[in-house]
Amino acid sequence: MAKQPSKAASAAKKPAPRGRKPAAPSDDPDFILHSLQDEFEANKRYKASPEEMIAFYRQMLLIRRFEEKAGQLYGLGLIGGFCHLYIGQEAVAIGLQSALDNDKDSVITGYRDHGHMLAYGIDPKLIMAELTGRQAGISKGKGGSMHMFSTEHKFYGGHGIVGAQVALGGGLALAHQYNNDGGLCLAYFGDGAANQGQVYETFNMAALWNLPIVFVVEDNQYAMGTATKRSSAETRFYRRGTAFRIPGMEVNGMDVLEVRAAAEVAFAHVRAGKGPVLMECNTYRYRGHSMSDPAKYRTREEVQEQREHHDPIEGLKKTLIESGKTEDELKSIDKAIRAQVAEAADFAETSPEPEAGELTTDVLVEEY
Ligand SMILES: Cc1ncc(C[n+]2csc(CCOP(=O)(O)OP(=O)(O)O)c2C)c(N)n1
Ligand SMILES: [Mg+2]
Secondary structure, eight states: OOOOOOOHHHHHOOHHHBBBBBBSGGGOGGGGGOOHHHHHHOSSOOOOHHHHHHHHHHHHHHHHHHHHHHHHHHHHHHOOOOOOOTTOOHHHHHHHTTTTTTTTTTOOSSOOOOOOHTTOOOHHHEEEEEEETOOTTTTTTSSSSTTTOOOGBBOOOOOOTTTHHHHHHHHHHHHHHHHTTTOOEEEEEETTGGOOOOHHHHHHHHTTTTOOOOEEEESEEEETEHHHHHHOOOOOGGGGGGGTTOOOEEEEETOOHHHHHHHHHHHHHHHTOOOOOOEEEEOOSSSOOSTTTOTTTTTTHHHHHHHHHHHHHHHHHHHHTTOOOHHHHHHHHHHHHHHHHHHHHHHHHSSSSGGGGGGGGGSOOOOO
């Protein structure tokens, strides 16, 4: 007896739509992902005014000098616990946060958080005093390097659990939507954190509920001692929202003007109520993972190559000089910043530690 064609075989010949899905991926217009890349590429470098350009330079340099000093204070035993420096990645925080509406928007990140706090223009004394665990610190000396908060500035940490800030960022975005306050959440995470499951649970909910959130992967090429290519099956992180219909953007995170241009496109998309965006910023950390990492997993030449050819501060300096600034003008900015950072370090070394009674305050927060 001739075999009856199987149901599967006849379905293959004449595919029937299943539910609301089209018959095959090639028939699915949504399968071709919406991307914000074209819009971004059309105006890839932000046209900063001379004042803005100097402000970006000053802010990035402040992060650089602050972090160098924090490294020294750590070496002297004045900073306890872990300390993760942001040197090399300055353009990411400044490019993005300079485009925020600080009255409305919230920010959340991981433990490599000093630069994101400095990007608010908060007095570096308060941040340095937090690192040395002093009462005058931005979190009364009880957060330290990894767990700084400033709810006043809508900065929600400072998180030591890799990837946890992404899910919390989803919650912040839900709060913006629920309260209809017009704000968005900027949630930063690393290339290593990008492999955490909760990141994708958050992507799903954020897309499903159209939440106002910009996810930013700071791909600094390493998660502790593991190079991105050794730990990630898909190293083009901007593609990872595809399955959730979240548009992606790939950005040179060593160029503050490019990051700022990308921020403009991403924030406009979110503010127009179109839901989340996933931005990958390619960057590089010059120092070890934390202060206790000798960084033996990479060569000196690799780091040197980045410093010489891709440094975000040197890059902007070049643009400033081309636009008419002189070496002397830029040197005097550096001098003033060094003095400001030295003052912050003195303050952090000499101001008092918290009273013992502070041990039991701020343990439970009733209201943000
Ligand atoms: C859930 C969890 N797993 C592991 C760790 C240990 N850990 C701390 S930082 C880190 C690497 C994260 O790398 P990445 O996300 O790329 O951030 P980066 O340090 O490069 O900024 C790991 C594995 C942790 N803190 N939390
Ligand atoms: Mg990393």
